[in-house]
Amino acid sequence: MNIIIVGCGRVGQTLAAQLNEEGNNITVIDTVAESVKDLSARYDVMGVVGNGATHTIQQEAGIDSADLLIAVTGSDELNLLCCLIAKKAGNCQTIARIKNPIYSAEAPYLKDELGLAMVINPEYETAQEIARVLRFPSAIKIETFAKGRVELLKFRLPESSRLVGMSVKEVIMKLHCDILVCTVERDDEAYIANGDFVFEGKDIISIIASPKNAADFFRKIDYKTQSVKSAMIVGAGETTHYLCNLMQKDGIDIKVIEKKLDVCEEIADKWKNVAVIHGDGSDKEILLEEGIGRVGAFVALTGLDEENILLSLYAKSVGDAKLITKINRVDYDDVIRHLDLDSTVYPKSITSDIIVRYARAMKNTVGSNVETLYNVIKGKVEASEFIVRENSPITEKPLSELTFKENVLIAAILRGKTVIIPRGHDVIKPGDAVVIVSGVMALHDICDVLR
Amino acid sequence: MNYRMIKYTLGWLLLFEAGFFLVPLLTAAVYGESEIWCFAVSMLICIAAAGLLFIGRPRSRVLYAREGFVIVALSWIFLSIFGAIPFVLSGVTPSYVDALFETVSGFTTTGASILPRVEDAPRCILMWRSFTHWVGGMGVLVFIMAILPLSGGQNMHIMKAESPGPSVSKLVPRVRTTALILYVIYFALTVLQFVLLLLGGMSVFDALNTSFSTAGTGGFGFRNDSMASFSSYIQIVVTVFMLLFSLNFSSYYLAFKGRFKDAFNSEIRVFIAIVAVSTAAITLNIRDSFATVGEAIKHAAFSVASIISTTGFMTVDFDLWPQFSKMVILMVMFIGACAGSTGGGIKVSRIIILFKGIGREIKTLLHPHRVRKITMDARPVDREVVRSVNSYIMVYVLVFFASMVIVSFDNHSFTTGFTAVSATINNVGPGLDMVGPTQNFSFFSIPSKLVLIFDMLAGRLELFPMLLLFTPSTWRNK
Numbered sequence: 061m062n063i064i065i066v067g068c069g070r071v072g073q074t075l076a077a078q079l080n081e082e083g084n085n086i087t088v089i090d091t092v093a094e095s096v097k098d099l100s101a102r103y104d105v106m107g108v109v110g111n112g113a114t115h116t117i118q119q120e121a122g123i124d125s126a127d128l129l130i131a132v133t134g135s136d137e138l139n140l141l142c143c144l145i146a147k148k149a150g151n152c153q154t155i156a157r158i159k160n161p162i163y164s165a166e167a168p169y170l171k172d173e174l175g176l177a178m179v180i181n182p183e184y185e186t187a188q189e190i191a192r193v194l195r196f197p198s199a200i201k202i203e204t205f206a207k208g209r210v211e212l213l214k215f216r217l218p219e220s221s222r223l224v225g226m227s228v229k230e231v232i233m234k235l236h237c238d239i240l241v242c243t244v245e246r247d248d249e250a251y252i253a254n255g256d257f258v259f260e261g262k263d264i265i266s267i268i269a270s271p272k273n274a275a276d277f278f279r280k281i282d283y284k285t286q287s288v289k290s291a292m293i294v295g296a297g298e299t300t301h302y303l304c305n306l307m308q309k310d311g312i313d314i315k316v317i318e319k320k321l322d323v324c325e326e327i328a329d330k331w332k333n334v335a336v337i338h339g340d341g342s343d344k345e346i347l348l349e350e351g352i353g354r355v356g357a358f359v360a361l362t363g364l365d366e367e368n369i370l371l372s373l374y375a376k377s378v379g380d381a382k383l384i385t386k387i388n389r390v391d392y393d394d395v396i397r398h399l400d401l402d403s404t405v406y407p408k409s410i411t412s413d414i415i416v417r418y419a420r421a422m423k424n425t426v427g428s429n430v431e432t433l434y435n436v437i438k439g440k441v442e443a444s445e446f447i448v449r450e451n452s453p454i455t456e457k458p459l460s461e462l463t464f465k466e467n468v469l470i471a472a473i474l475r476g477k478t479v480i481i482p483r484g485h486d487v488i489k490p491g492d493a494v495v496i497v498s499g500v501m502a503l504h505d506i507c508d509v510l511r
Numbered sequence: 512m513n514y515r516m517i518k519y520t521l522g523w524l525l526l527f528e529a530g531f532f533l534v535p536l537l538t539a540a541v542y543g544e545s546e547i548w549c550f551a552v553s554m555l556i557c558i559a560a561a562g563l564l565f566i567g568r569p570r571s572r573v574l575y576a577r578e579g580f581v582i583v584a585l586s587w588i589f590l591s592i593f594g595a596i597p598f599v600l601s602g603v604t605p606s607y608v609d610a611l612f613e614t615v616s617g618f619t620t621t622g623a624s625i626l627p628r629v630e631d632a633p634r635c636i637l638m639w640r641s642f643t644h645w646v647g648g649m650g651v652l653v654f655i656m657a658i659l660p661l662s663g664g665q666n667m668h669i670m671k672a673e674s675p676g677p678s679v680s681k682l683v684p685r686v687r688t689t690a691l692i693l694y695v696i697y698f699a700l701t702v703l704q705f706v707l708l709l710l711g712g713m714s715v716f717d718a719l720n721t722s723f724s725t726a727g728t729g730g731f732g733f734r735n736d737s738m739a740s741f742s743s744y745i746q747i748v749v750t751v752f753m754l755l756f757s758l759n760f761s762s763y764y765l766a767f768k769g770r771f772k773d774a775f776n777s778e779i780r781v782f783i784a785i786v787a788v789s790t791a792a793i794t795l796n797i798r799d800s801f802a803t804v805g806e807a808i809k810h811a812a813f814s815v816a817s818i819i820s821t822t823g824f825m826t827v828d829f830d831l832w833p834q835f836s837k838m839v840i841l842m843v844m845f846i847g848a849c850a851g852s853t854g855g856g857i858k859v860s861r862i863i864i865l866f867k868g869i870g871r872e873i874k875t876l877l878h879p880h881r882v883r884k885i886t887m888d889a890r891p892v893d894r895e896v897v898r899s900v901n902s903y904i905m906v907y908v909l910v911f912f913a914s915m916v917i918v919s920f921d922n923h924s925f926t927t928g929f930t931a932v933s934a935t936i937n938n939v940g941p942g943l944d945m946v947g948p949t950q951n952f953s954f955f956s957i958p959s960k961l962v963l964i965f966d967m968l969a970g971r972l973e974l975f976p977m978l979l980l981f982t983p984s985t986w987r988n989k
Binding site for chain 2: 062085086087093100101104105106122
């Protein structure tokens with residue numbers, strides 16, 4: 061597929077890297093020659109320097125033969141303009157990143173009237189991910205499949221846990237839980253777990269289950285499963301706006317600390333119940349005064365990664381709040397993982413995951429489509445959801461009789477409203493949604509998992 | 512430095528070279544020549560050496576700019592070292608250094624020979640010489656890249672190091688596809704020329720050799736008088752194709768895509784202008800020595816095309832021409848072909864940037880505070896490119912003079928030494944005086960030959976990859 065990416069920021073870079081890896085022909089456009097040069101030196105992509113919202117430049121980037129244009133510059137207006145021109149100039153689908161809540165509220169109109177294939181709002185997606193984790197704080201990350209009927213939860217195993225030393229098989233037998241252990245991260249290694257895998261302290265485990273069974277499982281292993289009652293947010297950007305909205309619906313007491321007075325006033329105006337503190341969120345005294353040691357959750361959402369990490373580490377040292385840290389830089393995630401920061405959210409990866417999912421589904425017009433896609437462990441393991449069509453070779457045979465490729469796990473089958481955690485005797489039927497956990501191999505069709 | 516990956520790539524390179532030997536091997540089989548064993552043995556040696564290099568698989572396939580340059584430089588050296596084996600085995604060349612000179616001259620598409628009597632050499636050896644031109648013209652690693660997915664995105668470093676010209680850009684997003692497109696154009700043009708030559712009554716062997724030689728802008732002849740004894744039709748076909756192969760190959764792609772305006776860029780316009788003016792000037796100068804003006808134009812055009820494309824064929828001995836004509840020949844020798852072609856020399860685009868740079872300096876003297884950017888085809892030229900062109904010229908001059916000093920120990924005439932170096936560093940082939948079109952390079956001493964070998968490689972790879980090999984910090988792990 062020929063894809064044009066406008067904007068070589070972090071999202072653009074992540075997208076270029078991943079989509080290129082999956083065998084697409086990528087052309088990137090940016091006004092800054094330096095960024096274009098860097099990107100095209102690092103990955104096998106073509107670079108064009110210039111304003112992506114001009115017809116000439118798009119032409120040069122090959123809009124005529126492009127299948128998809130993704131506009132992820134820093135400016136909403138520019139992104140929209142890029143998409144509009146691309147739509148006129150070529151015969152391609154367009155995706156725009158829209159940050160401003162005013163525009164993003166009009167997403168349906170933009171999609172219908174302006175012909176955009178997708179409008180993506182990274183801040184909103186991030187807020188949603190944070191809200192999910194706050195609802196279920198035992199997990200450090202929650203992804204949902206099939207409109208929330210199946211969840212993929214990640215959690216860290218404390219060394220004192222009773223699971224330490226048990227194998228996956230024993231856990232399922234002793235606890236009588238209908239869950240599926242998919243992956244285990246230990247040090248820098250990632251494993252797709254089979255029945256004989258033995259847990260160790262500090263492992264990061266991800267499981268797949270329905271929300272009810274997941275809650276059941278955590279209760280049985282003595283994790284707190286109650287949702288957070290109060291939260292402190294440092295930094296009031298777009299994400300905070302969306303988050304306030306979502307958290308209010310969940311009935312959480314919110315306290316927002318922000319440096320800029322006008323931003324404070326804006327939030328105080330909008331949400332009467334939110335306590336807005338005007339002050340420097342990195343000031344230790346203010347944090348203590350506002351009760352950082354007592355809150356249920358601490359969410360660091362400033363624009364600086366270093367500050368967010370530092371604040372979260374401080375919050376951890378003075379209390380036992382649920383920690384959520386927003387990190388913009390994707391590159392250093394392997395270092396950050398060792399910091400024991402509880403939950404981290406990467407808005408850039410969230411955005412690129414969603415776009416990659418779309419691109420993959422687009423590429424695949426026959427057979428079953430990718431419905432959802434998550435990077436379970438960055439660059440190593442991913443989980444994808446497929447709808448099974450008629451006549452797929454994977455149907456009408458018990459799973460135990462099919463031969464799967466290595467590192468593939470059928471994690472869940474959804475049939476109507478029931479969630480099946482598959483065992484050997486289960487059968488996939490046409491119309492099912494199937495969640496598959498696999499070592500990264502860019503699955504485009506469910507049949508790709510068969511040997 | 513990722514030594515294992517370098518080793519691994521070189522292993523593949525030698526396997527490809529073993530494959531290249533098939534061409535002369537088949538030739539020998541067709542003509543029933545006894546030298547067939549030389550190529551068989553060379554093939555086995557290449558495969559064995561490749562096997563040795565494949566020991567120890569690379570742990571990571573990442574190549575940074577530094578590895579890219581080193582791979583390119585080493586590849587060309589390895590290619591020449593192993594490519595010289597058949598010359599030694601067949602006893603065509605008196606010594607290994609001579610064999611190496613001949614091979615490097617082949618791969619770098621120089622066409623400077625040490626063989627005093629070409630007609631005496633077996634046909635398979637002649638075919639191998641021409642074929643090295645064809646392989647070297649577009650670049651071996653580009654060829655390998657078109658076929659093998661060696662490493663991921665970092666291939667660009669290799670392409671940059673191997674392709675001639677101040678700045679390299681891709682035609683399509685993927686390096687591999689770009690390489691493939693370039694080779695398809697190259698192949699198509701070669702076939703076209705081959706067919707046209709056959710139509711002109713050339714034998715298959717002669718037509719193949721001539722096409723290979725022209726395509727790579729090499730210039731190894733298979734007759735002592737080069738192209739002089741062929742018909743006017745064939746000389747004209749060769750003239751046209753020498754010029755076609757010295758245009759930027761991406762222009763063909765752009766033209767094919769219907770972007771004629773982009774294809775007919777200023778570099779090509781300037782190139783055509785230089786060819787036209789030089790031909791006219793020489794024609795006026797030598798008019799009297801030919802029977803008709805048409806004849807004079809034909810020979811002038813052939814010589815200019817041959818030298819500016821850095822091929823080095825000849826129809827007349829231009830060493831006998833008047834001083835002015837020789838000077839024009841020498842000038843176009845330095846200018847060379849367009850960037851992104853198979854030709855050598857400084858490259859027309861560098862000359863354009865250089866002259867625009869000089870113009871800017873002069874205007875800056877008049878208006879010291881005026882801000883100006885150098886533009887080409889209505890696009891600003893990257894400051895980095897301007898800088899690299901300037902330093903390229905500096906290094907070019909330095910290498911040139913250093914080489915001349917060493918060659919001067921042989922105590923030949925100034926013209927001989929000067930044009931020997933310029934014919935090799937520009938990958939032209941023939942020079943003037945003792946290295947003139949009818950002469951050869953066999954009389955040089957071994958140190959001089961080594962220096963000229965270095966010059967040919969440095970000229971083909973645009974100086975820096977070869978210089979990097981001799982820079983200690985390249986090899987230090989810092």
